[in-house]
Amino acid sequence: MKRLTSKKIESITPYAPGKPVEELERELGISGSIKLASNENPIGPSPKGIAAIADCIKGLNRYPDGAAHYLKDAISEKFGCSPPEIILGNGSNELLDIIVRTFLLEGEEAVYAEPSFVVYKMSVQAAGRKGISVPLKDGKHDLAAMADAINERTKIIFIANPNNPTGTINTQAEIGAFMARVPEDAIVVVDEAYFEYVTNPEYPDTFKYLRDGRNIIILRTFSKVYGLAGLRIGYGFAPARLVDFMNRVRAPFNTNSIAQAAAMAALSDDEHVRRSVEVNEEGKKYLYAELTKMGVDYLPTQANFIWMDLHKVARKLYDALLRKGVIVRPMGPTQIRVTIGLMPENERFVKAMREVS
Numbered sequence: 284m285k286r287l288t289s290k291k292i293e294s295i296t297p298y299a300p301g302k303p304v305e306e307l308e309r310e311l312g313i314s315g316s317i318k319l320a321s322n323e324n325p326i327g328p329s330p331k332g333i334a335a336i337a338d339c340i341k342g343l344n345r346y347p348d349g350a351a352h353y354l355k356d357a358i359s360e361k362f363g364c365s366p367p368e369i370i371l372g373n374g375s376n377e378l379l380d381i382i383v384r385t386f387l388l389e390g391e392e393a394v395y396a397e398p399s400f401v402v403y404k405m406s407v408q409a410a411g412r413k414g415i416s417v418p419l420k421d422g423k424h425d426l427a428a429m430a431d432a433i434n435e436r437t438k439i440i441f442i443a444n445p446n447n448p449t450g451t452i453n454t455q456a457e458i459g460a461f462m463a464r465v466p467e468d469a470i471v472v473v474d475e476a477y478f479e480y481v482t483n484p485e486y487p488d489t490f491k492y493l494r495d496g497r498n499i500i501i502l503r504t505f506s507k508v509y510g511l512a513g514l515r516i517g518y519g520f521a522p523a524r525l526v527d528f529m530n531r532v533r534a535p536f537n538t539n540s541i542a543q544a545a546a547m548a549a550l551s552d553d554e555h556v557r558r559s560v561e562v563n564e565e566g567k568k569y570l571y572a573e574l575t576k577m578g579v580d581y582l583p584t585q586a587n588f589i590w591m592d593l594h595k596v597a598r599k600l601y602d603a604l605l606r607k608g609v610i611v612r613p614m615g616p617t618q619i620r621v622t623i624g625l626m627p628e629n630e631r632f633v634k635a636m637r638e639v640s
């Protein structure tokens with residue numbers, strides 16, 4: 284009998300998506316719950332993006348523009364890169380997979396932090412390759428330890444900046460020192476899914492490494508500040524020689540026409556971005572103050588979520604919050620990650636926390 288799949292694939296822990304809210308509510312016999320579990324934009328999608336969707340529906344009998352010319356032009360204009368340096372994916376999630384499938388060859392290894400975005404590990408495992416995880420230090424990527432973990436087999440290093448789930452960043456100086464230690468033939472993937480929310484002036488300008496001709500891939504997404512998570516569209520910047528190979532691996536129509544149209548419109552929706560960041564800042568300040576009052580140990584965030592260490596089994600608190608209709612994300616044995624919501628949602632979370640703690 285042939286094996287159905289490889290042992291490596293059998294050993295992958297499936298990604299645990301949050302259950303649909305309706306299903307959770309049915310199970311618990313509750314209604315009106317709030318979801319603060321997936322780092323989504325609480326103010327909703329960009330209105331300009333929504334309008335663009337309505338306009339493109341009548342053309343759905345046609346395949347999308349597989350090269351996404353217009354969207355790439357718009358991205359290149361906004362960020363000052365040329366279209367051949369841009370790659371689009373069905374969410375930045377798909378880009379992670381494409382990167383691994385394109386570049387992580389047999390016998391080569393990847394390095395990533397733990398805890399960080401789980402898809403790095405999952406993509407590497409799914410490709411049957413070896414990943415080395417390096418623990419965070421004080422909630423941040425320990426870039427010195429990650430550089431120490433690089434060996435002659437290391438091909439890809441993943442850095443989430445800001446990191447999910449901790450919301451921390453690595454500074455320009457830290458990334459600079461790290462890049463100086465990375466061999467020229469390794470590829471550094473810097474995942475900047477939350478960069479629009481960053482307020483720390485020491486946040487790195489990673490385009491510098493692209494201009495220097497380094498093997499760097501900078502990942503961004505329309506899922507967070509632009510509020511288009513449901514459409515699945517992300518983008519990346521890399522030297523044209525890398526983009527060329529990734530384009531050979533990706534499916535020809537990996538981003539759909541609705542997503543391309545909405546993303547293009549959202550990109551110019553400065554007011555929606557400004558408002559999204561403002562709501563996040565307001566919620567962040569409120570939650571910091573309330574968590575401090577409650578004595579909850581949290582990490583200051585540069586993203587749209589806050590990581591909290593409860594110093595007791597997180598699952599119990601998660602279940603208790605759930606019964607009150609507040610959905611957060613358990614993260615590790617004693618930690619939870621909570622997305623910053625609209626003010627009434629933040630207040631409801633705080634009230635529920637007080638009741639169940």
Ligand SMILES: Cc1ncc(COP(=O)(O)O)c(C=O)c1O
Pocket residue numbers: 321322373374375376377400443445446447474476503504505506512515516517
């Ligand atoms: C660090 C990080 N990278 C990538 C993603 C995936 O985003 P997308 O919706 O573009 O696939 C997420 C989503 O939560 C994330 O937290």
